[in-house]
Amino acid sequence: MKTLNQLFGFACIGLLLASCSATNQLTMSAVEPAPVHIASDVQHIGIINRSLPAEGNHGIDTIDKILTAEGKNLDKHGAEASLASVKSELERLQRFDKVAILEDLPEVRKGLGVLPAALTWDQVDKICEEHDVDVLFSLAYYDTNTKASVQATEMEIPNPVGIKAKVPAVSLTLRTQIQNGWRIYDPATKEILDEYSFNNNLVNSGQGINPMKAVKAIMNRKEAVVETSSHIGDYYARRITPQSRRVTRDYFVKGTDKFEIAMRRAQSGKWDSAAELWKEEVSNPDGKIAGRACYNMAIINEINGDLDKALDWAQRSYSDYDTKEALRYVNILKYRMAQNRELKRQLAK
DSSP states (O other), X not given: OHHHHHHHHHHHHHHHHHHTOSEEEEEEEEEEOOSSXXXXXXXXXXXXXXXXXXXXXXXXXXXXXHHHHHHXXXXXXXXXXXXXXXXXXXXXXXXXXXEEEOOOOGGGOOOOSSOOOXXXXXXXXXXHHHHTOSEEEEEEEEEEEEEEEEEEEEEXXXXXXXXXXXXXXXXXXXXXXXXXXXXXXXXXXXXXXXXXXEEEEEEEEEEESSXXXXXXXXXXXXXXXXXXXXXXXXXXXXXXXXXXXEEEEEEEOOSSXXXXXXXXXXXXXXXXXXXXXXXXXXXXXXXXXXXXXXXXXXXXXXXXXXXXXXXXXXXXXXXXXXXXXXXXXXXXXXXXXHHHHHHHHXXXX
């Protein structure tokens, strides 16, 4: 009983603290510049594959041969899926006149499980000239590495009379790591525009009366690797486009009756109406209240897209009223403004 009373007391304290919080949280959309900028005059994209199937994966003795053979196929099909997805996504953007996967380039294929040395600019120039492309997307390496673990277990199988009986079995778990890296070469500027690596992990499991049967029970491993590799390609291609993401902000809801009313207006989506009440409090003789009101005025201006005014209000909240939260918000706004300047630069070129 004492334990139950203690738990009830802790729960009440938690609810009390939550109800007494001076702030609420909101989310809004923010557009960030592309991680990778490709000049607007680039119209022809070439995609090359520098990866070769890995020499093999290592599993437990009884299934090593199966995993080794399958590993080579996984590397081949996974790399092809990534390349195809990059091509498809770049075409979907409708930004380029030509997007082509360049085949039969054995001189640039390395087959290393790590990021190899970059191509020389002579190599890049030669490929671009021969295939009429302006920029090269390179799958620098691709490798799947699988580790297997086996545990003794039991499984039910029907006996000759149709009754399920438990028999000794093997539970097999395959942990596959997909490692791949990309580069983007711009021969016009002699600049590597991007160098990026991914590590993704997949887990598949199956059961059988022996390890070989357990391997056969894992039917979707190849499909999972190919699907994940396809998603990797999609994600990588989108690195050349601005990205919209959700950001969180705290705003003040406590201090005066007007803050309480403004909170309810904000919760119902009437943000400009809430701001009318906050603005009435920016001259409150209580510095704490005025500082919170100035902070919230910065919030509404960010919501409305006026980052200059938002920064002015946030700076006023901190400098005039020492609102601690405002200093962090000032730095957030400065970062967003820098991001916006870079976004405008990218869109102008």
